[in-house]
Each structure stands twice: as structure tokens, then as C-alpha cells.
Amino acid sequence: MANTRTVTIINGDGIGPEVMGATIRVLEALKLPLEFDHRDAGTEVIAKYGTNLPHETVEAVLRSGVALKGPTGTVVGGGMPSANVGLRKRLDLYASLRPVKSVPSVKTRYEDVDLIVVRENTEGLYVGIEHIIVPGVVESLKIITEKASTRIARFAFEHARKMGRKKVSAVHKANIMKLSDGLFLDCCRKVGREFPEIQYEEVIIDNLCMQLVKDPSRFDVMVMENLYGDIISDLCAGLVGGLGVVPGANIGERTAVFEAVHGTAPDIAGKGIANPTALLMSSVMMLDWMGLTEESKRVQGALQAVYGNGKLRTGDLGGSATTREFTDAIIAAL
Known part of the structure; x- marks a missing residue:
């Protein structure tokens, strides 16, 4: 595909693979000239690499210039330094950008x-x-x-x-x-x-x-x-409703990492009920940063439409929708 752009994908720990899978489904529905390069980071890969931030992952982000990242766990009071902090240091991602905006029909x-x-x-x-x-x-x-x-x-x-x-x-x-x-x-x-x-x-x-x-x-x-x-x-x-509905970006001179800012939620990992909104909204920021402004607006509009309808909610917001059901609704709204 002409002018294909590579995005480094870091699933992370806990619910990371689930919300990332949902987000990639939405991005693929846009039929964008994007290629996804999957890399590892987080506590769940320490046994494989001996570190929570493999050198190969950092190098992959440097090559692509942009990454989409799920949540990674950090041991409290011991263990290895945070993979998040390590990534920011090694890529000189000096600016954390966190827009916080009310979500339609989410009562606060x-x-x-x-x-x-x-x-x-x-x-x-x-x-x-x-x-x-x-x-x-x-x-x-x-x-x-x-x-x-x-x-x-x-x-x-x-x-x-x-x-x-x-x-x-x-x-x-x-x-x-x-x-x-x-x-x-x-x-x-x-x-x-x-x-x-x-x-x-x-x-x-x-x-x-x-x-x-x-x-x-x-x-x-x-x-x-x-x-x-x-x-x-x-x-x-x-x-505005918690960490599950806000995006985040860590931006440097040459690279940027867009990530869900919530935790790994190990208590619900693997159950298919995680809310992918935060990572979806982070992908909206990523698309805009990459110059894909119209596509960014489409995803943002789909999110607003689903939330504005008020009928479909994941468990964290008082509903019963699964991750797949919520993602299906976003794709339909596109």
C-alpha cells in the first residue's frame, strides 16, 4: 500500500490486550494506510526478556516514530522501575498531554x-x-x-x-x-x-x-x-467519569506514544468486559498527530454518538455491554 505508515503496538498487561484489540478493530474499519508492528513491554514479559522494557521495543518505536500503548503494571514498593518511566526517558518523551473533557450522557x-x-x-x-x-x-x-x-x-x-x-x-x-x-x-x-x-x-x-x-x-x-x-x-x-474515559499522550521531538492512562485492572482481565474508550480516545489523538485529521474526527464522532445515545455502557459506567458489543457499536457508528 502506498504511503503506508507503521504504528508500534504495545498491548501491555492485564486488560491491555483486550482494549488494544478493540481499538485496532476500529482503526482497521477506517481502512487507513497503517501497518501495525506488535512489540512487548510490561510485567508479563519479564520472564521472557528479563526486563519489562525490551530494547527491541524501544528501537521499534524509534523507527516508526509513533506507538499506541496499553496499560503496563508496576510493582509497588519494589521490583523493576516502571516501564512507562523507562520509555519516556529513553525516547525523551518530555511532554505528557492529557485532555479531559465531559463525555455525552455520562453523569458526573x-x-x-x-x-x-x-x-x-x-x-x-x-x-x-x-x-x-x-x-x-x-x-x-x-x-x-x-x-x-x-x-x-x-x-x-x-x-x-x-x-x-x-x-x-x-x-x-x-x-x-x-x-x-x-x-x-x-x-x-x-x-x-x-x-x-x-x-x-x-x-x-x-x-x-x-x-x-x-x-x-x-x-x-x-x-x-x-x-x-x-x-x-x-x-x-x-x-468526567474516571480514567476509563480520558486519553493520554507522551510526546517528544521525534516520537510520540499514545496510551490508555488507566491501570491494568487484573480483576477483570480476560473477561471481555473492559471499557476500551480511553485507548480509543488516545488513538483519536494519535490520528490527529499523524495528520489524519478527518479520520480522527470520525472516530471521535462515533464515540460521541454511542455515548450520546445513552443505551450502551460497559460495566465501569453502570452498563452491561461487553468490550466486543461496545466496539461493534463504535464501528457501526462510523
């Missing part, structure tokens, strides 16, 4: 939520640079650099301009961490001056959490360092 406390969380992906406490000083005493290092802070600030403002957004909020704790978060804010301010048409504000992280719960409509695009972004993106997902 707020209506018309429309937020964008931009998270710096390569440094800060979340990277997990830590060591034992003496038994009983552990030190974790929070590294913040001008380069990374400026780069993520520019990404946030440029994305806001591209999407026609009006405001960027820099999230911080510079009242306490005056040097590290202070440097992050300095970089955001400098970049913000290059975008005079976009309103700029600064919000302390704890106040942001309270304000989001009270009235999420006062925010638009929010940019923040790594650990804050991990927390706030999940909080925002809760405003």
Missing part, C-alpha cells in the same frame, strides 16, 4: 468540563532518583532544570495557541520549594511573555486541587512538573 458532578493538563515528563521527584543514606533514612532527589522547564512551558503555550485556548496556569509549590519550583515559574514567565494573547497565571498546587473540586470551569490549560502532573491528571479524570 460537573457538566461541560474541558481541561488540558500538560505535564513535564523527564525530571522532578517522579523520576525516582533516591537512595538509602543510612538504614531507616532515604533521600529522594528533585531535579528541576531550566532546559526542561522552558521546553514544557513552550509546549503548553504553543498547544494553547494551536487549540484556541485563552489561559495557561502554571502549577507550583514555590512558596516552599523556592529554588526548584521557583526556577520552573521563572521559565514559564519568560515563555509566557512571547504569547501576549494568552492569559497567564500561577496557582499553588494545593489551592489548585481545591479550586478544581469547587469549579473546574475556571481553568483551561494547566502546566506543571512531573509529580504534580501525575496527581492532577487523575484528579481531573475523576471530574
